[in-house]
Amino acid sequence: MFSQASHNSRLAAVAPLAGSAGLSARVQELINDLRPDHADLLTALHRIQHEYGYVPPEAVPLLAGQFNTTPAIVFGTIDFYSEVRTAPPAEEVVEWCSGPACLLKGSLRIRRALEAELGCGMNEATGDGRWELRLVQCDGTCHLAPLLRHRGRYLGPLSTSEAIRFARALKGPAQAAPAPEPPGEPGT
Amino acid sequence: MSTYGELRRAADAAWAPLANPPRALIKVGVATCSRAVGAEETLAAVRAEVAARGLEADVMLTGCWGLCYAEPIVEIHPPQADRQAPVLYQRVTADKVPALLDQAFTGPGVSAEYTLAVVGEQGLAGVPPLAALDFFRIQVRRLMANCGVTDPENIDHYIARGGYEGLSKALTLGPERVIKELLDSGLWGRGGAAFPTGRKWDFLRGSARKPKYMICNADEGDPGSFVNRNLMESDPHLIVEGMIIGGLATEADYGYIYIRDEYPLPVARMRRAIEQAREKGLLGKDILGSGEAGPTGGGFAFDLEVVRGAGSYVCGEETGLIASLEDRRGMPKIRPPFPAQAGVFAQPSNVNNVESYANAPLVLRHGADWWSNVGSENHKGTKMFSLSGQVQRAGVLEAPLGTKMSDVVMVAGGGPPEGRRLKAVQPGGPLSGIIPASDVDIPLEPEPFRERGMFMGSGGLVVIDDSNCILDLCIYFEWFAEDESCGRCTTCFAGTRRMLEILRRISSGRGRAADLELIRLLGEIARNANCVHGQAAPTAVMSMFRFFDDELQEHLVRRRCPAKACRGLIRYEVARQSERLPLAEEICPTRAVVHENGSYRIDQEKCVRCDACREQAPYAIAVVDEFGP
Numbered sequence: 001m002f003s004q005a006s007h008n009s010r011l012a013a014v015a016p017l018a019g020s021a022g023l024s025a026r027v028q029e030l031i032n033d034l035r036p037d038h039a040d041l042l043t044a045l046h047r048i049q050h051e052y053g054y055v056p057p058e059a060v061p062l063l064a065g066q067f068n069t070t071p072a073i074v075f076g077t078i079d080f081y082s083e084v085r086t087a088p089p090a091e092e093v094v095e096w097c098s099g100p101a102c103l104l105k106g107s108l109r110i111r112r113a114l115e116a117e118l119g120c121g122m123n124e125a126t127g128d129g130r131w132e133l134r135l136v137q138c139d140g141t142c143h144l145a146p147l148l149r150h151r152g153r154y155l156g157p158l159s160t161s162e163a164i165r166f167a168r169a170l171k172g173p174a175q176a177a178p179a180p181e182p183p184g185e186p187g188t
Numbered sequence: 189m190s191t192y193g194e195l196r197r198a199a200d201a202a203w204a205p206l207a208n209p210p211r212a213l214i215k216v217g218v219a220t221c222s223r224a225v226g227a228e229e230t231l232a233a234v235r236a237e238v239a240a241r242g243l244e245a246d247v248m249l250t251g252c253w254g255l256c257y258a259e260p261i262v263e264i265h266p267p268q269a270d271r272q273a274p275v276l277y278q279r280v281t282a283d284k285v286p287a288l289l290d291q292a293f294t295g296p297g298v299s300a301e302y303t304l305a306v307v308g309e310q311g312l313a314g315v316p317p318l319a320a321l322d323f324f325r326i327q328v329r330r331l332m333a334n335c336g337v338t339d340p341e342n343i344d345h346y347i348a349r350g351g352y353e354g355l356s357k358a359l360t361l362g363p364e365r366v367i368k369e370l371l372d373s374g375l376w377g378r379g380g381a382a383f384p385t386g387r388k389w390d391f392l393r394g395s396a397r398k399p400k401y402m403i404c405n406a407d408e409g410d411p412g413s414f415v416n417r418n419l420m421e422s423d424p425h426l427i428v429e430g431m432i433i434g435g436l437a438t439e440a441d442y443g444y445i446y447i448r449d450e451y452p453l454p455v456a457r458m459r460r461a462i463e464q465a466r467e468k469g470l471l472g473k474d475i476l477g478s479g480e481a482g483p484t485g486g487g488f489a490f491d492l493e494v495v496r497g498a499g500s501y502v503c504g505e506e507t508g509l510i511a512s513l514e515d516r517r518g519m520p521k522i523r524p525p526f527p528a529q530a531g532v533f534a535q536p537s538n539v540n541n542v543e544s545y546a547n548a549p550l551v552l553r554h555g556a557d558w559w560s561n562v563g564s565e566n567h568k569g570t571k572m573f574s575l576s577g578q579v580q581r582a583g584v585l586e587a588p589l590g591t592k593m594s595d596v597v598m599v600a601g602g603g604p605p606e607g608r609r610l611k612a613v614q615p616g617g618p619l620s621g622i623i624p625a626s627d628v629d630i631p632l633e634p635e636p637f638r639e640r641g642m643f644m645g646s647g648g649l650v651v652i653d654d655s656n657c658i659l660d661l662c663i664y665f666e667w668f669a670e671d672e673s674c675g676r677c678t679t680c681f682a683g684t685r686r687m688l689e690i691l692r693r694i695s696s697g698r699g700r701a702a703d704l705e706l707i708r709l710l711g712e713i714a715r716n717a718n719c720v721h722g723q724a725a726p727t728a729v730m731s732m733f734r735f736f737d738d739e740l741q742e743h744l745v746r747r748r749c750p751a752k753a754c755r756g757l758i759r760y761e762v763a764r765q766s767e768r769l770p771l772a773e774e775i776c777p778t779r780a781v782v783h784e785n786g787s788y789r790i791d792q793e794k795c796v797r798c799d800a801c802r803e804q805a806p807y808a809i810a811v812v813d814e815f816g817p
């Protein structure tokens with residue numbers, strides 16, 4: 001284990017990114033009352049993500065300072081959890097449930113249709129940052145399988161056609177899709 | 189500090205007008221499953237209508253009965269003068285509230301259109317009593333006694349119905365006798381490993397180092413399992429009380445309730461329950477007036493906190509959960525040391541599942557004899573199960589251990605949809621295996637599953653019917669195991685990936701005869717992984733080998749998917765021209781439905797096999813085997 005002093009000297013080398021003073025001050029404010037060895041890091045990540053929609057890279061050295069550890073350890077932890085984002089979400093995030101009840105009722109067909117219709121793969125956003133497809137885990141609302149979630153609303157049970165129409169409505173009339181290339185390898 | 193008697197008297201006064209309402213009472217259940225179909229809007233609509241009409245009625249929020257298939261549910265107690273039992277109404281979305289209130293209050297008194305059941309012994313005007321519903325008649329509701337009945341955000345309701353009586357008794361009994369009572373009851377851990385809870389608590393009690401921690405594993409990560417969620421959001425104090433009793437019995441100082449990120453409502457309700465318990469002197473120092481804790485005082489001090497996870501399945505493994513609490517990557521480690529020796533922050537700790545803790549107050553309140561008067565010969569008590577997948581009634585229920593699986597799946601759940609045949613059941617999580625339909629009568633207790641090389645798991649029954657492909661499902665399970673592997677053991681993170689590659693190869697028609705032997709080898713190797721995640725990752729695939737060999741061979745040898753689910757083995761074709769084909773052309777997301785020279789065809793290069801065209805033109809478009817019949 002590292003001593004307190006060695007931590008701080010390491011941290012000193014990590015300069016805050018330019019133009020991020022306001023963000024850094026706010027992040028520090030959010031995590032000020034949290035302590036190392038009190039199961040608080042997850043709380044810190046949730047608070048920051050709640051504020052910004054993701055955990056900005058500037059937060060990593062601040063978290064390391066607050067939790068007496070190194071930025072590498074903090075980043076490794078952030079990276080481990082699939083619900084902690086390291087990039088801002090797209091304008092519209094369509095959540096696709098990956099659970100077994102949805103699978104048995106045709107969620108993979110919906111996934112392929114949405115990937116084609118929105119023009120982005122799972123856990124990807126379109127180039128213009130407007131839409132994003134996000135894989136989420138089962139939360140036990142299986143009576144609605146197969147389901148999608150959008151802005152906290154549940155949509156289900158959905159046929160593939162309904163999912164396609166939902167995606168088209170999301171895109172709006174101006175965004176008539178040019179037929180995209182079908183994705184290659186089938187992914188679960 | 190209040191004694192239990194004082195708390196109880198205050199709570200009784202608060203609950204009495206709701207148990208026997210002097211005027212009409214309308215209860216609306218709000219939990220995750222009902223919220224998803226608009227229960228919050230229903231509650232708001234009920235409140236608005238009651239106010240607008242000037243109805244003599246109270247409105248109250250409750251938890252969830254477990255009847256997911258019938259949500260949102262509204263319960264109406266008529267005014268006492270009517271002497272009529274309360275009635276449950278189903279699928280009451282906000283738009284139906286005015287009609288429901290019309291019929292229930294000004295019309296016939298019962299709204300026939302939405303009735304589900306009568307909450308009481310007798311039926312009423314053709315409406316069956318709740319206990320007579322197929323979903324209910326196999327149930328014994330002990331853990332779920334308050335679910336749908338009380339307001340989960342009101343501690344008085346819990347106390348008035350016997351809550352914290354177990355804790356009060358535990359304080360008189362003292363740690364040794366509390367543990368003895370638990371051992372006598374025969375309660376074992378409900379999280380999957382089935383280890384006796386009393387013995388686990390005794391280990392922690394035997395650890396002299398302080399501080400000691402109680403940890404509640406509420407990281408219900410098994411997709412298709414939602415029993416813990418239902419209990420946390422419908423009766424959170426049952427779990428809080430269980431953990432306090434655990435703290436008392438093991439002389440622990442502090443507790444963590446680790447809830448998965450996907451469960452925001454349980455997080456909110458558990459946090460609220462903890463605050464209320466603290467206000468009532470049930471958490472903190474001098475619990476229930478027991479005096480100051482410490483070397484000189486004999487009092488009891490304990491406190492609790494909720495930690496919200498962030499989306500990692502292996503954090504449901506106890507050492508992974510501990511690592512996550514320690515602000516690190518949630519990677520499981522090798523045991524020993526066991527948590528009782530060195531758990532969170534290297535201090536002695538105890539990790540139990542939500543349902544295990546929730547049973548402790550019942551054992552203490554009613555005694556081990558009462559608690560163990562249901563169940564099978566070797567396994568006492570009840571177990572909660574969730575039902576999902578190809579089943580007519582999805583939901584959460586509670587039945588004695590040893591209940592036949594078919595009673596839960598076919599009676600309570602109603603089996604697969606009309607016209608389909610049961611094929612298999614996934615008993616409890618993606619690592620638990622696949623039970624074939626021929627074995628659906630086995631009792632729900634650990635041994636029958638162990639004999640088949642599977643696990644009973646945590647109670648999430650997912651029902652599979654003949655429209656589903658077992659290989660497709662195994663690919664899902666293996667993908668899940670690979671995706672959620674923490675990355676420590678090569679046997680697990682690389683083994684699951686290799687297994688997934690081979691299964692996908694078979695499902696796309698490129699399988700080789702040698703693949704089966706490779707899978708078997710990977711299945712053997714995986715058993716050397718350090719934690720149960722890697723060890724159990726091949727369980728479903730091994731179940732397929734044992735029980736669904738025909739179907740596997742069909743994919744491998746004849747390159748054919750009997751359920752027509754494997755994308756690489758099917759093709760969509762225009763079988764006959766139809767006036768609905770323009771709709772198919774319109775819906776296709778890849779413009780694969782091509783209209784040329786007055787007829788339609790499908791461009792196989794563009795088709796992603798999403799099935800939308802067939803939904804639009806079911807008689808014109810056919811799914812055929814890619815490699816011939």
